[in-house]
Amino acid sequence: MAAKGFVEISVEGCKGCGLCVHHCPVKCLSLKMDDTNSFGLHYAYLSNEETCIGCANCAVICPDAAITVYRKSKAV
Amino acid sequence: MKDGYELVYKRPDTLLSKRMHYCPGCFHSTMHKIIMEVVDEMGIAEETIGVSPVGCSVFAYDYMDIDFQQAAHGRACAVATGIKRSLPDKFVFTYQGDGDLAAIGTAETIHSCNRGENFTIFFINNAIYGMTGGQMAPTTLEGQKTSTSPYGRDVKHVGHPLRMAEMVSQLPGVAYCERLVLNTPANVRKAKKSIKKAFDIQKQGLGMTFLEVVSNCPSGWKCSPVQSLDFVGENMLKYYPLGVKKDVTANSN
Structure with a gap:
């Protein structure tokens, strides 16, 4: 079954504060601990x-507006 | 974008794509974002003028795609008074931190509220001077350790933290006064509604609208962004209770 939604997180826009990871109700986000962006910060990504x-x-909680969210259309 | 999916949330158009200089997890960025979301939703980007303070948010004009004026330290309310009086049809807001609004600019703030100037004040209260390295502010909590109060704030020596929202809500010129927090997605959504309401009241010309935002400062408090949310919830909100302190439109509805 396809996921109900997905997010796109800007790697360079993310500052790795972890607020999105903390507030995700289904815990599908993580910080990329084995990689950094050009600012040397561990960025968030859709891990699940x-x-x-x-x-x-x-x-909504992302301070740097780095996240774009898509949800499955109901009409289809 | 994948087939069969629709856009639910994207960065507001009036928030410029420039990377903000704020520390990771700072509510200043969240506040910038939701103000611009409201401006986008109301379609008032061409009619909005902001006044930025001195402090962490001094470069607010770099991130918002609206007209802006940068004021001298603490004088944002005085500058906004001039702008609003000469351009009464525009939406005018000041964006100030606690060092700017509650310390050096207390007189300007109190008097512009008392005169009932018809603009909006966004007051970001993070209980510390973030920009200059975490010194004690008028809003620092009792016992809170900062770089100039290393043993914790001693209220016998330096007085009690200032509750600005309660203070200005006593003034007759204030039409709407509320204290907000941005620590959860639900509270961010709530804050957005309050900002919209403030702009609506400004449009009706009912008087000053004052929104205090209980904010965080992970760098100044020397904790992680997620730990700073706990400090906000456990300590800040006890001394700075949330809620509407004054609303002149409440009875008419």
């Missing part, structure tokens, strides 16, 4: 694509 529900909590 199957569970994302597209609730947009991560994007």
Whole structure:
């Protein structure tokens, strides 16, 4: 079954504060601990694509507006 | 974008793509974002003028795609008074931190509230001077350790933290006064509604609208962004209770 939603996180826009990871209700986000962006920060990424529900909590709390959220269309 | 999916949330258009200089997890960036979301939703980007303070948010004009004026330290309310009086049809807001609004600019703030100037004040209260290295501010909590109060704030020596929202809500010129926090997605959504309401009241010309935001300062408090949320919830909100302190539109609804 395809996920209900997915997020796109800007690697360079992310500052790795972890607020999105903390507030995700289904814990589908993580910080990339084995990689950094050009600022030397561990960026957030969608680690568990199957569970994302597209609730947009991560994007609402993201201070740097680095997250774009998509949700499965109801009409289709 | 994948097929069968629709856009739910994206960065507001009026928030410029420039990377903000704020520390990771700082609520200043969140506040910039939601103000610009409201401006986008109301379609008032061409009619909005902001006044930025001195402090961490001094470069606010670099990130918002609206007209801006940078004021001398503490004088944002005085500058906004001039702008609003000469351009009464525009939406005018000041964006100030606690060092700017509650310390050096207390007189300007109190008097512009008392005169009932018809603009909006966004007051970001993080209980510390973030920009200059975490010194004690008028809003620093009792017992809180900062670089100039290494043994904790001693209220016998330096007085009690200032509750600005309660203070200005006593003034007759204030139309709307509320204290907000941005520590959870639900509270961010709530804050957005309050900002919208403030701009609506400004449009009706009812008087000063004052929104205090209980903020964090992970760098100044020397903790991680997630730990700073705990400090906000456990300590800040006890001394700075949330809620609407004054609303002149409440009875008419």
